[in-house]
Amino acid sequence: MSYRVQGVVVRAEGAPAQIETVIVPDPGPGEAVVDIITSGVCHTDFHYQQGGINDEFPFLLGHEATGRVAAIGDDVTEVAVGDRVILNWRAVCGQCRACMKGKPQYCFDTHNATQKMTLEDGTELSPALGIGAFIEKTLVAAGQCTKIDEESDAAAVGLLGCGVMAGIGAAINTAEVQRGESVAVIGCGGVGTAAIAGAQLAGATTIIAVDIDDAKLEQAKRFGATHTVNSRDLDAVEEIRSLTEGFGADVVIDAVGRPETYEQAFYARDLAGRVVLVGVPTPDMKLELPLLDVFGRGGALKSSWYGDCLPSRDFQMLIDQYRLGRLDLDGFVSERIGLGDIEAAFKKMAEGTVLRSVVEL
Structure with missing residues (x-):
């Protein structure tokens, strides 16, 4: 049939x-x-x-x-x-x-x-x-x-099927954000905003949202951003450093996926900090960085695939956080x-x- x-x-x-x-x-x-x-x-x-x-x-x-x-x-x-x-x-x-x-x-x-x-x-x-x-x-x-369970709103939890999971997972699974760390997220669309929510859920205390749209930046505050930077008007790298005692963030998540935003993420992190690329680049994009800077800054450069999630492990766990009012x-x-x-x-x-x-x- x-x-x-x-x-x-x-x-x-x-x-x-x-x-x-x-x-x-x-x-x-x-x-x-x-x-x-x-x-x-x-x-x-x-x-x-x-x-x-x-x-x-x-x-x-x-x-x-x-x-x-x-x-x-x-x-x-x-x-x-x-x-x-x-x-x-x-x-x-x-x-x-x-x-x-x-x-x-x-x-x-x-x-x-x-x-x-x-x-x-x-x-x-x-x-x-x-x-x-x-x-x-x-x-x-x-x-x-x-x-999954029967109680939660299907429209809300269904977003874990892709974009929201990609962002939350970039923070929790890929970056492994720890309590008390600083996190900057470049790009505050759906995935970037979810990364902000994930950073808050993981216990980050300084969460910096970066975008060129003031409305998106204002919205990011609802999901846990403690500071916002409009990179159309300000130097994102310098602003992130100024908000983290001059050092840079422990974690910077690029939710845009362009060479210029990745370069911002690379230089906006602290020494031995982590960069996570979750925004998807196009096939024609190229990245050029001084290899000495890659070596000298240490830390980790990671890409996040689907928030490095395991659906059987992560979906219901995040639904539970949602039902508890934490997400x-x-x-x-x-x-x-x-x-x-x-x-x-x-x-x-x-x-x-x-x-x-x-x-x-």
Whole structure:
């Protein structure tokens, strides 16, 4: 049996995101069909539309989602029908060299569903990040489903499926922010703001938000920023140093992912401090730093993949922090929209007027 459902598809580079009928197959071995409840509108979905990820059109957009398991295939042990889940795009294999080292958060062989969802004419769809969640039902690998509790707001906790987890994880998992440390975050969009929230959750006492938009900087205070710097008007490196007794921050997180912001992060940290790159650069970007400075400043230069998270470990733990009032996931939900509102949500995202638009089905 297959399912005929409505989903948001982009047929070609730059084409509009439009609702189309999608055929979802019954789950095969190791697969699950999930009824989507909510799905956040992430910058990655816009990059897919613009051809910034790859050219495997048509794309089924959406990936930052909560849902309920509707059907499972053979050999599925991770979840059962009826489970409420957050979808993730790094279903670990358990067998690669990273998994065998006991570091499954770095799994080098993550997997997705084997079968393909299609349009009515049989054209195979490429689901965004192996999920495709702007749809009534989607097909995923069962390992992409992480069971969560029933009580929390689906729109809020579903954002852990991508952007919010990337930011929080950059602070907690990758940077390993410690109590009493100073943290600067460059770029206060959704991921950067989540990194600020993660730094606060980890116990940082000086948290410096850097951006070129005063509205975003003001918003960053809500999530834990103790100081703000508008780098359009001020030298970000000098301001961060002045706010940290002249030394620089223990941790600087680049949530933009451009050579100039990474250079700011590199020089704004204390000696032996840590730089974390979580903003995603484009393939054409190049970085040039004096090698002597890399050696002489010591510390660590890290990249954060999906917040170096392990969904089975991190999702429910962070939901528990949310329910205890220590993590404001509600604050990331700027608006709740329908499947037909994706193009308008992309426009608001580009204008910087929302943290997250969330599709509710």
